[in-house]
Amino acid sequence: MYKNLIARAIARAHHLGLFAAMVLALAFALPVPLRAQPASAPAHPDPPAVPPLKVAFVYVTPIGQAGWTYQHDLGRREMERALGAAVKTTVVEDVAEGPDAERVLRDLARQGQQLIFATSFGYLEGALRVAAEFPGVRIEHAGGYKSAPNLATYNVRAYEARWLAGRLAAMNSNSGIAGYVAGFPVPEVVQGIDAFALGMRSVNPQASVRVVWLNTWFDPARERDAALALIGQGADVLTNHTASPAVAVVAEQQHVRLIANQSDMRAFAPDAQLAAVTPQWGAYYTQVARDVIAGRWTNAPVWGGLRSGMVTLSALDPRLPAQQLAALDAARQQLIDGRVAVFAAPLVDAAGRTRLHGAAKAAIGAPPVALGDAEIAQLDWLVQGVVGGVPKP
Secondary structure (H helix, E strand, C coil): CHHHHHHHHHHCHHHHCHHHHHHHHHHHHCCCCCCCCCCCCCCCCCCCCCCCEEEEEECCCCCCCCCHHHHHHHHHHHHHHHHHHHEEEEEECCCCCCHHHHHHHHHHHHCCCCEEEECCHHHHHHHHHHHHHCCCCEEEEECCCCCECCEEEEEECHHHHHHHHHHHHHHCCCCCEEEEEECCCCHHHHHHHHHHHHHHHHHCCCCEEEEEECCCCCCHHHHHHHHHHHHHCCCCEEEEECCCCHHHHHHHHHCCEEEEECCCCCCCCCCCEEEEEEECCHHHHHHHHHHHHHCCCCCCCEEECCCCCCEEEECCCCCCCHHHHHHHHHHHHHHHHCCCCCCECCEEECCCCEEECCCCCCCCCCCCCECCHHHHHCCCCCECCEECCCCCC
16 A cells, blocks of 8 residues: 555656656555654753751750650651651750750850750740840740740649559559659759659558759769668669659669650650659641641640650550559540549648648539649649658748
8 A cells, every 4th residue: 555655646746846746656655653653851940948947956965775855866767757858957965054055045045946946944034035036936845834926835743643653652662752853943844743742641541752053954973862762761772753764773783663754754764653654745746847837837735745745654564553554544534524633622732831721522413622733834833742842942
């Protein structure tokens, strides 16, 4: 068929001219593809990449392997896993409270960090000044009580888990005495001591909590000495609100029980640990970063507890009797449901003065008479059963 077409095309050369005839012949002779394809598709430029949100974390101690700062860094890593390339994080660790912290926060703002987590109580005043200087930077302060248009505060209700921990301590104490190594006498620490004592005394009304104050968050040698001193006073359960694993190590070496602070300390106290009071920061950090990226961030304070999952009593000793575990689960659910409250009436302080009057049990269906959030947030006195006082500022 192709030969006949070619012949007819050539025959028309006298009318079309030789060149035109040859082109026409070739056009008929060559197979025609179903759809013509260009040699290369025209370039479609990718949409401009969205730069990652720059997020900085400022820590009061080295990250280490456990404790307050370590737990915050676990949260940072969880945020990175959740958001991937949408965030880029910077970490500055071992930053002292006061002028050093303010300088670091200001430097981070100047470097273009868009979201800064200031993770120590003593960073607050410096963070407020930096927030005023850099209104475009969002600052989140852990444990603070003041805010600004671009500075929010966040914390966990660690006292809820401390109350459960006190109950567990009482169940496993022969002496009825617990030792508490405390950092600074700020409300969060006082809340924890009081809640722990109230938890113990809800199981053993004669239990006591002896406190040694250090006025530092991180000093392993002094933490160790304080723990040993408390054992010398009869404590057979130790807990702390300081940053190093020193108290856990002492508990293991001295064969007393431990309620770990901030992190699971089984690496340091495999036989001593009863449980750990552990904040969970990852979901919160992820949500805050998402809110900044989406332009919906606000400075509303956040104070999450057992209900939100921002704090837990975790890493329980697997050897605990089933009866103790069931009792803890029941008490936890009662707290979450509002059937009991940590700071419920009647509340008596360490000097014997009644601070909150009310019935020991509320009417059926009514919430217990208890301190409100504003009063808890400013707590500066110790409850009955605590020995050690609160140092003057």
